[in-house]
Amino acid sequence: MLHLNGSPHAACDGLTRRRILEAGGAGLLGLSLPRLLQAETIHSPATPRAKSVIFVFLFGGPSQLETFDMKPDAPSGIRGPFQHIDSRTPGLHVCEHLPNLARVSDKFCVVRTMSHTYNDHSGAAHYLQTGKRWHVPIGGGFSSTPLDWPSMGSIVEYHAQHEQNGLDRPLPAAMVVPNRLGRIEQQGQYRRPGQYGGWLGHRYDPLSTMVDRRDESDNPYWRDCTDAELTYLPEGLSTTGVSIDVDRRRDRSSLLNQFDAARNSLESADPDFDLYRRRALALTTSPATRNALDIRREPPHLRDRYGRHLLGQSLLMARRLVESGVRFVTVHYEACDGYSWDSHLNSDDVRKHLLPTLDQGLASLLEDLSARGLLDETLVVALGEMGRTPQPTGNWGRGHWSTLFPALLAGAGIRGGTWHGTSDKNAAYALDTPITPEDLAATIYQALGIDPTLRLNDPQGRPVTLVEGGRAVDALFT
Numbered sequence: 034m035l036h037l038n039g040s041p042h043a044a045c046d047g048l049t050r051r052r053i054l055e056a057g058g059a060g061l062l063g064l065s066l067p068r069l070l071q072a073e074t075i076h077s078p079a080t081p082r083a084k085s086v087i088f089v090f091l092f093g094g095p096s097q098l099e100t101f102d103m104k105p106d107a108p109s110g111i112r113g114p115f116q117h118i119d120s121r122t123p124g125l126h127v128c129e130h131l132p133n134l135a136r137v138s139d140k141f142c143v144v145r146t147m148s149h150t151y152n153d154h155s156g157a158a159h160y161l162q163t164g165k166r167w168h169v170p171i172g173g174g175f176s177s178t179p180l181d182w183p184s185m186g187s188i189v190e191y192h193a194q195h196e197q198n199g200l201d202r203p204l205p206a207a208m209v210v211p212n213r214l215g216r217i218e219q220q221g222q223y224r225r226p227g228q229y230g231g232w233l234g235h236r237y238d239p240l241s242t243m244v245d246r247r248d249e250s251d252n253p254y255w256r257d258c259t260d261a262e263l264t265y266l267p268e269g270l271s272t273t274g275v276s277i278d279v280d281r282r283r284d285r286s287s288l289l290n291q292f293d294a295a296r297n298s299l300e301s302a303d304p305d306f307d308l309y310r311r312r313a314l315a316l317t318t319s320p321a322t323r324n325a326l327d328i329r330r331e332p333p334h335l336r337d338r339y340g341r342h343l344l345g346q347s348l349l350m351a352r353r354l355v356e357s358g359v360r361f362v363t364v365h366y367e368a369c370d371g372y373s374w375d376s377h378l379n380s381d382d383v384r385k386h387l388l389p390t391l392d393q394g395l396a397s398l399l400e401d402l403s404a405r406g407l408l409d410e411t412l413v414v415a416l417g418e419m420g421r422t423p424q425p426t427g428n429w430g431r432g433h434w435s436t437l438f439p440a441l442l443a444g445a446g447i448r449g450g451t452w453h454g455t456s457d458k459n460a461a462y463a464l465d466t467p468i469t470p471e472d473l474a475a476t477i478y479q480a481l482g483i484d485p486t487l488r489l490n491d492p493q494g495r496p497v498t499l500v501e502g503g504r505a506v507d508a509l510f511t
Contacts, residue, residue: 081482082412082510083445085355085362088185088477089348089395089415092158092214092225092367093374094438096421096431099128099383101143101439101452102460107423111459114380114429122450130388133396134441139450140399140408141443142509146454146463147416149470152435154375157418158214159227162186162363164474164500167226176215176224180492181231185477186239188499189361190230192483194237203321207239207361208354210265211347214365217246228363232492239363240316241268242326244343252369255386257341265326265350325357326350338397345394352401355411360481366391374417380429391415399443408444412480414473416440423459437462440473445480446510453509471503479505 096113098104103117103126117126120138127135134141151157151166155175159167165182183191186207193199193206215223230237242265246253253262316322324330328346331353339345344366351362368375376383395415402408420438421431437456443449454466475485478500485500 081480083480084410085360086185086189086412086414086477086481087348087351087355087398088162088361088363089351089413090158090162090214090363090365091374091391091415091417092365093154093372093376094157094417094419094421094433094435095374095387095391096376096383097145097437097439097456097460098421098423098431099388100131101125101127101441102145102437102456103128104458104460107459110425111423113425115384122452125450125452128388130384131392133392137396137399140403141413141441141449142447143452144440144442144454144468144506144509145437145452145456146465146467147420147438147440147470147473148463148467149419149435152419152433154418154433155223155226157435158225160470161416161418161473162227163231164471164503169226177226177229177231179232181226181229183231183233183237184228184239184363185474186228186361186363187230187233187237188478188483189481190237190239191233191489193360202358203316203319204325204354204358205240205316205322206359207237207363208359209239209241209363209365210350210354211242211244211343212365212367213241213268214367216241216243218368218371233489239361240322242266243268244347246369252373252386253343254366254369254373254390255342258343258346260329263328263343263346265328267322267326321357325353325359328353335401339401340390340393340397342390342394344390345397348394348398349401352398352405352407356405356407375433376421376430377426377432378428378430395441402444410445412445412447412477413443414440414477415442420460423461434461440468442509448509448511453506468506469503471500472506473503475500475503475505476509480510 098111098113099115104112105117105126116129118129118132118135120127120135122138125138125143127138149157149160151160156167156169159165159181162184163182164185168180169178186209190205190207193202209228214225214228228239244253244263244265328336328350331349336346336349339349347364351364354362367373373382374387376387399408399413402411402413417438419433419435422434425431437460454468455464456462457464478485485503485505487499488496489499491497
């Protein structure tokens with residue numbers, strides 16, 4: 034049994050933090066793996082454009098008509114309540130509430146024609162994070178299953194572990210910040226699909242961090258967060274017979290000292306501990322991981338620039354992680370209130386909170402990466418799992434619309450100051466070059482030097498192609 038000490042304060046999902054860590058630890062540390070799997074070397078045929086990827090997932094589905102595909106000439110019942118502004122890119126109009134992104138538009142390309150037919154949040158979330166349609170029927174469930182397709186981060190972790198000396202990496206190859214998708218959403222009732230190793234196994238789950246909210250009415254994405262809140266504590270810290278006090282009211286340095294003590298205790302008490310479980314614990318408690326996850330190491334003025342809200346600090350954390358050597362970092366901007374980007378009736382939230390925080394944090398990330406010389410080797414992808422209906426609901430909300438939605442791509446040779454694809458007059462359908470989730474996944478894998486046609490054995494031992502039917506969009510790159 035997994036043991037964790039500390040005050041049993043209830044988290045936002047009604048469970049204690051202790052129980053959350055105990056449950057999370059079982060998956061992270063691969064306790065269900067029966068034996069060590071034989072490693073093999075994977076050869077990549079393509080020269081990588083990117084050393085790393087930052088995947089910013091705006092769960093719920095931002096509206097194309099309120100972000101990067103404004104239709105000022107559309108009827109008043111279509112175009113929405115916001116005005117368009119010019120960007121630095123000639124001919125590219127963006128929402129008035131994205132002034133910082135308009136200023137740095139020379140650094141990114143807007144894909145206006147993302148498209149699929151999975152008009153369901155969980156299915157679409159799986160689809161966009163894996164490049165594979167979910168096996169569960171639309172509306173058939175909200176949580177992950179062992180049969181899910183592996184996430185792109187998990188494939189990167191798989192690839193990294195099978196490289197020569199891949200198990201000696203000081204940091205995981207794939208991480209998720211600030212929380213796994215669904216952890217703080219509506220009392221934590223969901224474990225959204227598409228973000229785990231799926232049928233590859235827990236061994237390839239990205240390492241996820243945790244940042245709690247204050248109570249069920251709190252949304253840390255929309256307010257300044259204190260350093261005491263921004264723990265970025267890895268989910269699943271302990272294993273059999275080892276106790277770690279994770280009461281986050283205590284001093285942060287004391288917590289880090291306890292990580293060291295737990296690691297030393299484990300190694301001395303259980304010398305036959307499974308190699309992969311030992312590696313997972315070592316990665317979780319290593320100085321490299323702890324240092325990378327200590328947001329306080331960043332200068333205050335830079336933290337202010339990103340925004341002290343949870344999104345801004347998590348985007349800054351993503352930059353810290355790729356700078357430290359993590360290859361695939363997913364940043365979740367999820368729905369604490371159950372809606373957020375799923376803005377059926379929340380245009381005020383879009384105007385007051387969602388667009389301003391995204392604008393501040395994402396523009397700062399692109400400028401920061403560029404200033405450090407990291408943008409040329411880091412592919413940044415920001416998108417939701419769907420768009421919104423051209424016809425509004427009450428109070429200028431919009432319904433689900435997966436047929437057309439935008440994506441922002443930057444870095445790693447992406448042609449900045451451009452857009453790709455054209456939509457119709459109402460931003461409802463693509464007039465040319467629709468891009469599917471399979472195409473996006475193939476583009477990301479190829480940029481990383483991972484062959485999208487790589488074949489893996491599924492749970493039945495049958496070889497399956499990593500991306501079926503998708504083609505990398507080479508036109509996005511210089």
